[in-house]
Amino acid sequence: MNNYLFCFVLSAVLVCGCAGPFRALLYSDWITCDHDKNLGFGVSETQIFFYDFQNNFNLSFPIDSAVDGITSSYNLDISRRLVFFVPGYKSHISKNTEDLVRQAFSTVPNIYLIIVDHSAYTSSKGGKIASYERSVRSAYYIGTELGNFLAGLRAKGFPSDKIHCLGHSLGSQMLGYTGTRYTELTKEKVWRVTGLDPAGPCFSNSFIENQIRSGVGQYVEVYHCNAGDLGTTAVLADIDFFFNKKGHKQPSCHEGLIPAKGESDAAKCSHKACVRYYTMSVHLQNGFLAWACDSYDHYSEGKCAANQVTIAGYNNPGNATGVFYVSTEMYGIE
Secondary structure (H helix, E strand, O other): OOOEEEEEOEOOEOOOOOOOHHHHHOOOOEEEEEOOOOOOOOOOOOEEEEEEOOOOEEEEEEHHHHHHHHHHHOOOOOOOEEEEEEOOOOOOOOOHHHHHHHHHHOOOOOEEEEEEEOHHHHOOOOOHHHHHHHHHHHHHHHHHHHHHHHHHHHHOOOOHHHEEEEEEOHHHHHHHHHHHHHHHHHOOOOOEEEEEOOEOOOOOOOOHHHOOOOOOOOEEEEEEOOEOOOEOOOOOOOEEEEEOEOOOEOOOOOOOOOOOHHHHHHHHHHHHHHHHHHHHHOOOOOOEEEEEOOOHHHHHOOOOOOOOEEEEOOOOOOOOOEEEEEOOHHHOOO
């Protein structure tokens, strides 16, 4: 059925990329993955939070009035870079992930930070299954509206090559729609699109146009920390970085002693680790070293030591493509 994928869970066998905590959640249940783009959902309750840390100045507006609100209240410096962060499912402006991003960029010179709060459409209200289904249905509409917002800033004079779109989980997948819409309206591409462990359930096996991918920005990078569970397994960006054990499980994320719950908590921990690593990289001058390699096994066996090396994280120079592997062990980071 066009635009619909059904993920049916039988015992511990999961189809369609629905995994991780969804194992404990969906035994003998259905989750309907609806990417219908003809439903006409309104997302006007999405909120835009604007930060100028250098001048200790911040603003917030509903998305429909945010372009005019920001530009009429503030004289944007077009020489600065705009970091535009879109969080994931069950996010909120007051939660830890958003605070981690604020703290990371609060001392970076010559930037603006915008954080999107789409929690009106992506909260857990209504139960885990229903709320995730609702969030997936909303992703296209939120992502497209974010593209409209950024195109509005472009129309006010803010340059495309100063816009860095950064997303986590479901927010990463929204950025696929954001970049597409921005290009439709401006005939340009944003400078960079960064996906931190893009959501896997309902996306890994979906059509490519529903996912973050090469082409939605001038340079698209994806970081994998929980691939195959909460994060996507798809390799679709200009460059894909896999952290630690196959980009699937992070060192400090233990399953514990309780079946299902321990597995669920470990997956959530690994999924969030991508945000932690990336925000740490903001202040690592040389970032995390990453090696091009055709498999994790070859990388872990040292067979790729002579291959191309680049930097993973905020300071990625953006001149490498392909699949790269990263170990945080050498940095003493779990």
